[in-house]
Amino acid sequence: MLTLHTADLLVAGPGAAPLPGGAVLVDGDRISRVGPYEELGAAWPHARVRRWPGVLTPGLLVRGADELLERTYYPDDPYETAELGADPISGAEALAGLSMTESRWGNSARRATQKLLARGVVAVTGRLTVPSVRTAVIRSGLTLLPPAAAPAAATSPDLPSLDPFAGRDTAEQAFFGTLEPGTPARFAVFAAPDAEALLKQGATTCVATVIAGRLLHRRR
Known part of the structure:
Protein backbone atom coordinates (compact mmCIF):
# COMPACT_ATOMS: atom_id res chain seq x y z
CA MET A 1 0.00 0.00 0.00
CA LEU A 60 17.09 10.26 15.03
CA LEU A 61 20.15 8.40 16.35
CA VAL A 62 21.06 7.79 19.99
CA ARG A 63 24.49 6.63 21.12
CA GLY A 64 25.44 4.47 24.10
CA ALA A 65 22.69 1.83 23.96
CA ASP A 66 24.74 -0.47 26.20
CA GLU A 67 24.79 2.15 28.97
CA LEU A 68 21.15 3.08 28.45
CA LEU A 69 19.74 -0.44 28.22
CA GLU A 70 22.12 -2.74 30.08
CA ARG A 71 23.30 -0.47 32.89
CA THR A 72 20.12 1.54 33.47
CA TYR A 73 16.82 0.19 34.80
CA TYR A 74 13.46 1.69 33.87
CA PRO A 75 10.81 1.04 36.55
CA ASP A 76 7.55 -0.48 35.40
CA ASP A 77 4.82 2.13 35.63
CA PRO A 78 2.58 1.89 37.63
CA TYR A 79 3.62 -1.34 39.32
CA GLU A 80 7.07 -0.31 40.57
CA THR A 81 7.02 3.48 40.58
CA ALA A 82 5.43 3.78 44.01
CA GLU A 83 8.44 1.94 45.48
CA LEU A 84 11.24 2.86 43.08
CA GLY A 85 10.09 6.19 41.66
CA ALA A 86 9.61 6.98 37.99
CA ASP A 87 13.19 7.97 37.15
CA PRO A 88 15.66 5.55 35.51
CA ILE A 89 17.99 3.83 37.97
CA SER A 90 21.72 3.45 37.28
CA GLY A 91 24.91 2.88 39.24
CA ALA A 92 26.29 -0.46 40.41
CA GLU A 93 25.13 -0.09 44.01
CA ALA A 94 21.56 0.87 43.13
CA LEU A 95 21.26 -1.89 40.55
CA ALA A 96 22.68 -4.49 42.93
CA GLY A 97 19.78 -3.80 45.26
CA LEU A 98 17.31 -4.66 42.49
CA SER A 99 18.55 -8.25 42.06
CA MET A 100 18.48 -7.90 38.29
CA THR A 101 17.90 -10.97 36.11
CA GLU A 102 18.15 -11.31 32.34
CA SER A 103 14.36 -11.36 32.08
CA ARG A 104 14.07 -8.18 34.13
CA TRP A 105 16.69 -6.49 31.96
CA GLY A 106 14.71 -7.45 28.86
CA ASN A 107 11.48 -6.00 30.25
CA SER A 108 13.29 -2.81 31.20
CA ALA A 109 14.78 -2.55 27.71
CA ARG A 110 11.33 -2.89 26.13
CA ARG A 111 10.12 0.06 28.19
CA ALA A 112 13.20 2.05 27.20
CA THR A 113 12.76 1.36 23.48
CA GLN A 114 9.22 2.72 23.70
CA LYS A 115 10.64 5.90 25.24
CA LEU A 116 13.14 6.13 22.39
CA LEU A 117 10.47 5.66 19.72
CA ALA A 118 8.45 8.39 21.43
CA ARG A 119 11.42 10.71 20.85
CA GLY A 120 11.69 10.01 17.13
CA VAL A 121 14.64 7.63 17.52
CA VAL A 122 15.08 5.02 14.78
CA ALA A 123 18.63 3.80 15.48
CA VAL A 124 20.98 3.25 18.42
CA THR A 125 24.68 2.48 18.73
CA GLY A 126 26.31 0.22 21.27
CA ARG A 127 27.53 -3.30 21.98
CA LEU A 128 24.76 -5.25 23.70
CA THR A 129 25.72 -8.41 25.60
CA VAL A 130 22.48 -9.36 27.36
CA PRO A 131 20.46 -11.55 24.95
CA SER A 132 17.05 -10.38 26.19
CA VAL A 133 18.07 -6.74 25.77
CA ARG A 134 19.34 -7.31 22.25
CA THR A 135 16.10 -9.12 21.40
CA ALA A 136 14.05 -6.22 22.78
CA VAL A 137 15.91 -3.76 20.57
CA ILE A 138 15.57 -5.86 17.43
CA ARG A 139 11.85 -6.48 18.01
CA SER A 140 11.24 -2.79 18.60
CA GLY A 141 12.30 -2.04 15.02
CA LEU A 142 15.25 0.11 16.03
CA THR A 143 18.43 -0.32 13.99
CA LEU A 144 21.34 -1.48 16.17
CA LEU A 145 24.73 -0.16 15.06
CA PRO A 146 28.26 -0.72 16.42
CA PRO A 147 29.61 1.81 18.93
CA ALA A 148 30.45 5.13 17.29
CA ALA A 149 32.38 8.24 18.28
CA ALA A 150 30.59 11.50 18.96
CA PRO A 151 30.31 13.92 16.01
CA ALA A 152 33.36 16.14 15.70
CA ALA A 153 31.09 19.18 15.48
CA ALA A 154 29.52 18.59 18.88
CA THR A 155 30.91 20.82 21.63
CA SER A 156 29.19 19.14 24.59
CA PRO A 157 30.10 15.72 26.04
CA ASP A 158 28.25 12.92 24.24
CA LEU A 159 26.94 11.24 27.38
CA PRO A 160 24.46 8.38 26.95
CA SER A 161 20.95 9.81 27.10
CA LEU A 162 17.45 8.97 25.93
CA ASP A 163 17.50 12.49 24.49
CA PRO A 164 18.91 12.25 20.94
CA PHE A 165 19.80 15.96 21.06
CA ALA A 166 21.99 15.67 24.16
CA GLY A 167 25.44 17.00 23.29
CA ARG A 168 24.31 18.26 19.89
CA ASP A 169 24.74 21.79 18.57
CA THR A 170 22.11 21.36 15.85
CA ALA A 171 19.16 19.02 15.42
CA GLU A 172 20.67 17.81 12.15
CA GLN A 173 23.57 16.21 14.04
CA ALA A 174 21.08 13.68 15.39
CA PHE A 175 19.58 12.77 12.01
Missing part, protein backbone atom coordinates in the same frame (compact mmCIF):
# COMPACT_ATOMS: atom_id res chain seq x y z
CA LEU A 2 1.20 3.49 -0.83
CA THR A 3 1.13 5.99 2.03
CA LEU A 4 1.74 9.70 1.68
CA HIS A 5 3.07 11.38 4.83
CA THR A 6 2.93 15.16 4.75
CA ALA A 7 3.75 17.88 7.30
CA ASP A 8 3.88 21.64 7.54
CA LEU A 9 7.62 21.48 6.81
CA LEU A 10 9.90 18.75 5.51
CA VAL A 11 13.65 18.63 6.15
CA ALA A 12 15.06 15.75 4.10
CA GLY A 13 18.49 15.67 5.73
CA PRO A 14 21.49 17.66 6.96
CA GLY A 15 21.96 20.74 4.79
CA ALA A 16 18.77 20.15 2.82
CA ALA A 17 16.59 23.16 2.07
CA PRO A 18 13.38 23.02 4.14
CA LEU A 19 10.32 22.28 2.00
CA PRO A 20 7.02 23.81 3.20
CA GLY A 21 4.15 21.38 2.69
CA GLY A 22 6.59 18.63 1.80
CA ALA A 23 5.66 14.97 1.65
CA VAL A 24 7.17 11.49 1.60
CA LEU A 25 5.55 8.75 -0.46
CA VAL A 26 6.14 5.35 1.14
CA ASP A 27 5.82 2.10 -0.80
CA GLY A 28 6.16 -0.85 1.59
CA ASP A 29 9.30 -0.30 3.65
CA ARG A 30 10.94 2.17 1.24
CA ILE A 31 10.59 5.78 0.28
CA SER A 32 9.33 6.05 -3.29
CA ARG A 33 9.20 9.84 -3.76
CA VAL A 34 9.91 13.05 -1.86
CA GLY A 35 8.48 16.42 -2.87
CA PRO A 36 5.64 18.91 -2.50
CA TYR A 37 2.44 17.32 -1.25
CA GLU A 38 0.35 18.92 -3.99
CA GLU A 39 2.46 17.27 -6.69
CA LEU A 40 2.68 13.85 -5.08
CA GLY A 41 -0.97 13.83 -4.07
CA ALA A 42 -2.01 14.63 -7.63
CA ALA A 43 0.26 11.96 -9.11
CA TRP A 44 -0.85 9.25 -6.63
CA PRO A 45 -4.46 10.14 -5.77
CA HIS A 46 -5.22 6.71 -4.32
CA ALA A 47 -2.40 6.73 -1.77
CA ARG A 48 -3.45 6.78 1.87
CA VAL A 49 -2.66 10.21 3.31
CA ARG A 50 -1.34 10.92 6.80
CA ARG A 51 -1.18 14.60 7.65
CA TRP A 52 1.06 15.66 10.52
CA PRO A 53 1.59 18.99 12.26
CA GLY A 54 5.09 20.40 12.52
CA VAL A 55 8.34 19.30 10.89
CA LEU A 56 9.06 15.93 9.25
CA THR A 57 12.71 14.85 9.43
CA PRO A 58 14.87 11.75 9.16
CA GLY A 59 14.60 9.59 12.26
CA PHE A 176 20.07 9.17 10.90
CA GLY A 177 20.29 9.10 7.12
CA THR A 178 18.36 11.19 4.62
CA LEU A 179 14.91 11.10 3.05
CA GLU A 180 15.25 10.28 -0.63
CA PRO A 181 13.81 7.76 -3.11
CA GLY A 182 15.00 4.22 -2.54
CA THR A 183 16.07 4.69 1.08
CA PRO A 184 14.42 2.91 4.04
CA ALA A 185 11.22 4.60 5.18
CA ARG A 186 12.30 5.70 8.64
CA PHE A 187 11.49 9.20 9.75
CA ALA A 188 9.83 11.20 12.51
CA VAL A 189 7.53 14.19 12.86
CA PHE A 190 7.82 16.78 15.62
CA ALA A 191 5.43 19.49 16.80
CA ALA A 192 7.94 22.24 16.08
CA PRO A 193 7.99 24.85 13.31
CA ASP A 194 11.50 23.99 12.05
CA ALA A 195 14.71 22.12 12.88
CA GLU A 196 16.19 25.04 14.81
CA ALA A 197 13.13 25.25 17.06
CA LEU A 198 13.15 21.46 17.36
CA LEU A 199 16.53 21.51 19.07
CA LYS A 200 15.21 24.01 21.63
CA GLN A 201 11.82 22.36 22.20
CA GLY A 202 13.21 18.85 22.38
CA ALA A 203 12.54 15.38 21.02
CA THR A 204 9.58 14.80 23.35
CA THR A 205 7.60 16.94 20.88
CA CYS A 206 7.57 13.86 18.61
CA VAL A 207 4.11 13.13 17.25
CA ALA A 208 4.99 10.17 15.00
CA THR A 209 7.83 7.74 14.32
CA VAL A 210 7.91 5.55 11.22
CA ILE A 211 10.32 2.64 10.74
CA ALA A 212 10.28 0.33 7.68
CA GLY A 213 7.10 2.10 6.61
CA ARG A 214 5.31 1.17 9.86
CA LEU A 215 3.91 3.74 12.25
CA LEU A 216 5.55 2.58 15.48
CA HIS A 217 4.76 5.65 17.58
CA ARG A 218 1.91 8.08 17.42
CA ARG A 219 1.21 10.65 20.09
CA ARG A 220 -2.25 10.15 21.50
